[in-house]
Ligand SMILES: Cc1cc2nc3c(=O)[nH]c(=O)nc-3n(C[C@H](O)[C@H](O)[C@H](O)COP(=O)(O)OP(=O)(O)OC[C@H]3O[C@@H](n4cnc5c(N)ncnc54)[C@H](O)[C@@H]3O)c2cc1C
């Protein structure tokens with residue numbers, strides 16, 4: 143049998159072996175097709191080495207200490223501060239010491255050919271891979287090419303920023319030392335999580351944000367994270383821009399803010415969003431714009447300016463690069479649907495692209511889930527009140543104090559948190575849920591199931607939360623909404 147790693151023709155060629163590319167490859171191979179995956183850096187992508195895993199490892203020890211300190215006896219047992227070297231060493235393990243041997247072995251066992259190098263589309267269903275030694279290999283796809291090249295940190299237009307050699311998320315996630323003073327530009331998810339992590343590790347953190355913190359989440363959740371960061375000693379300069387950067391001869395960076403204030407720091411972390419990895423992919427030959435996000439249709443086929451699939455529909459984009467949801471779990475959800483769809487098409491089967499169908503990615507629009515690992519955590523699914531109103535839903539907004547739930551009061555003394563459900567008043571179903579508070583992450587999946595299954599609130603009254611758990615928030619929210627009498 144031919145060695146798949148030496149073949150040049152495959153059913154599917156995937157560019158990018160991040161979590162999304164890996165999952166597309168897995169599904170097409172499980173669907174009976176052959177697949178090659180092209181990777182220019184590490185198999186596993188951003189998430190494994192510079193994003194989800196190492197950043198959550200940086201946050202976890204401090205969260206455990208906080209949880210213990212919220213209880214009188216356990217708090218007594220916690221003495222001293224965090225051992226920074228041990229936190230960084232555990233982070234290194236979670237980043238697999240930046241070695242992809244394990245993930246490359248997994249590809250091999252799964253029967254997926256790994257081609258190392260930079261991939262470019264050089265013709266219809268053709269990808270040319272340039273290795274680090276400059277040699278090229280041409281791969282031909284029989285059915286489809288999938289772009290899963292992810293995204294990189296975007297630098298904001300701050301004068302002379304490049305001269306101060308700022309950190310981006312990669313440098314923060316892989317930091318070898320904890321700077322005494324860290325300035326963060328950007329108050330989104332990366333900025334807020336890294337402010338939480340580095341202040342707990344001992345940095346004096348100053349965060350500058352154009353907007354309120356976490357502008358994508360419900361304002362009450364953003365407010366609680368803002369208050370907690372302030373209480374932890376983080377200096378927040380909100381609704382301001384950094385305009386200029388300069389590093390002096392002693393190594394100190396000086397940032398000028400739009401109101402004229404100056405911020406001094408040892409390092410600057412830029413966390414102002416992402417830019418797609420599409421600059422050098424050969425997209426210009428296909429009438430697409432290099433460096434732009436890749437617009438896709440419901441089947442994740444890349445579409446041109448006319449909204450129609452490029453070519454005869456052989457080119458797909460999944461994960462960060464299509465900008466539908468810049469989250470690993472949503473990218474992998476897209477990958478499962480797309481991999482199955484490519485296999486189904488290749489076997490001459492009909493696709494099921496109706497809402498919630500097997501090959502559809504409906505949850506990207508109706509039930510996006512996210513946990514933000516700040517202190518307190520934020521967990522959200524579906525629409526916020528603002529987004530639901532903007533989308534034209536007639537809604538009821540129901541709020542409840544999480545700290546008033548018996549399970550939360552037991553969980554931590556002085557538990558502070560809040561939950562909100564957004565109800566589609568016409569259908570009486572949940573279309574959004576947000577919770578903020580210590581350890582709310584694991585509350586999220588119950589809400590996700592209610593939103594995706596479109597469970598009526600009448601039925602949710604029969605989902606009895608165990609006593610005394612934090613999940614009793616569901617009962618409290620239903621009570622706050624009031625039991626409605628069915629008129630039919
Ligand atoms: C600091 C940070 C923390 C995050 N934390 C979380 C979190 O907790 N939970 C969560 O769900 N999401 C998180 N995210 C988002 C998550 O990292 C991304 O959504 C996810 O990595 C996207 O996966 P992907 O496969 O689309 O792209 P990537 O992970 O970026 O992988 C793309 C791969 O393609 C390769 N590639 C690119 N161009 C080429 C080319 N031309 N040829 C060959 N290979 C190429 C790259 O080297 C890379 O390996 C975080 C992001 C950041 C920045």
Ligand SMILES: NC(=O)c1ccc[n+]([C@@H]2O[C@H](COP(=O)([O-])OP(=O)(O)OC[C@H]3O[C@@H](n4cnc5c(N)ncnc54)[C@H](O)[C@@H]3O)[C@@H](O)[C@H]2O)c1
Pocket residue numbers: 298299327328329330331332333335350351352353356357382383384413414415416468469512513514515
């Ligand atoms: N826990 C998680 O799920 C997690 C963790 C980290 C990152 N991520 C994902 O990674 C993606 C990238 O995160 P991010 O924080 O870089 O982006 P983001 O889009 O969440 O936030 C970027 C922030 O930077 C601000 N900004 C933009 N331009 C600016 C400028 N010139 N000056 C000052 N501020 C500016 C924006 O107003 C926004 O607040 C997000 O989409 C997020 O979903 C997820």
